[in-house]
Amino acid sequence: MIGKKEKWEEKLSLARQIKNTCFFFSDNIQSLKDFLHSQKNHIVLIDHADSPIDSSKLSEMLILDYPESLNIVLLPSEEYLFDILNSLEEGMIYSYLYAKSLPIEFKLLIKNAIKKFCDLVITQELVYKVKVSHQNTQDELKKQHKNFDLILNEKNRYFHFIVHEIKGRLTSILGFIEMLQKQDLEESERKDFMELAFFNSNEILRMIYSILELARSNELTMEIKKRPFSIRKLFYKMEKTFSILARQKNISLHFLSPETDDMTGDPEKIEMAFSNIISNAVKYTEKGEVTVGLEKDEDGILFFVKDTGRGISNEEIHAIFNPYIRGKYTKEFSGTGIGLACSKSIVESHKGRIWVESMGKEKGSTFFIRIPQNYA
Incomplete structure (x- = not known):
């Protein structure tokens, strides 16, 4: 009650x-x-x-x-x-x-009115969501387009640089050949011109192969022709090649005796990966020395190149293996940035890892390549 x-x-x-x-x-x-x-x-x-x-x-x-x-x-x-x-x-x-x-008319009309209102609210909500989604898509497309333009501009800039680099080396080779045709050259001068022509020819080939390998790795899985080969023979070949540039720059180049002679992998691609790192170190070292070595442990092989060159800043270390990135301390030197990216692609195709350590500007750098036991 x-x-x-x-x-x-x-x-x-x-x-x-x-x-x-x-x-x-x-x-x-x-x-x-x-x-x-x-x-x-x-x-x-x-x-x-x-x-x-x-x-x-x-x-x-x-x-x-x-x-x-x-x-x-x-x-x-x-x-x-x-x-x-x-x-x-x-x-x-x-x-x-x-x-x-009548009351029944009230209820019927009110129900219809409420349904109409609810339908309108749902429609407005859907329209709002579609508008937001459309706007987000537009923003994302604009962002991607901007990133694409930046990458395209960088690629164009670096491919122009590559053409300039190849043209410069070909011009040098033609100059060396012209000098070799002179009859009054001393034997030591003749030898120097031959070595420089040989080195520049190899650099052009290495650059072209690096570009081709990088392009292939971006489109397809890199093909690895795995077989045993001699590390010591590879070191001897690389030392002979890069000692020419080291003498020209008046820097010391040391190849330490590798701790093992046996390695399994793709010898041509391994040589390209190692050579790109050595070339980079010699090129960006103005004075001092470059040391190349290879160690073996239970995890596989560890290849390293240590230099006393310009060094790398912390912010550049994370981007240095990007094919279109060059450090702000290295832009005054020749080079494309393609080589390090190619080395990274080759190493990863061997299930390995590549990295760099540096204390900073003017304190040198050390590049490392580790290839695991199942490849070493």
Whole structure:
């Protein structure tokens, strides 16, 4: 049995609901229009003097059935009907009723109005998500396009540099050949010109092979022709080749005796990977020395090249094996940056790892290549 106090509290609560959700308009059309523009989810009731249902009771019924879904607008007469119909077409309201309608009509119209409102909200949400997704896609495409342009510009710049590098070396070779044709050359001079022509020819070949291997590795898995070969013979060949450039630059080049002679892998590609590292070290060392060695342990072989050259900054170490990156301390020297990227690709095709350590600018660098036991 509900007491008087409980009934009173229930009526008070309902009165608050009516106050918060019902709006009575009896003043002017403009205030109604402003209200409809500022609110959402309306059910508009047009009251009549001959209505069989009292407006307040009708409001109570609607609020009890739909407590969170409606803003009820009570209008005194049909003079507002034209504005209500316009608002309905513009999507500001979702239904309107006459207070003299039957209760079942109220419920049906209200349900339809609520469904229309919910459908509109869902549609608006979907449209918003599509717009956001479209915008994100556009932003991502712009970002990728910008990155593509940067990479393309870098590639164009470096391929122009490669052409210039090859052209310069070919010009040098032609100059050496022209000098060799002179009859009055001393034997030591003749030998020097022959060595320099030989070295520059090898450098051009190495550069071309590096570019081709790098291009292949980007498109396909690099083909490895695995077989046993002699490390000592490879060291002897590389020492003979790079000692020419070392003498020309007046730096010391030391090849330490490798701890093992036997290695399994692709000898031509291993030679290219090692030679690119040595060439880089000799090229970027202005004075001092370059040391080349190879150690063997239970994990495989560890090839290293240590130099007293320009060194590498911390920020450059992470990008040095990118084919289109050259350090800011090395740009005054010839070179393309292709060689290190090619070495990385070859080493990884042998299931190995390549890295560099440096204490910083003017403190030299040490490059390492580790190839695991199943290849060594």
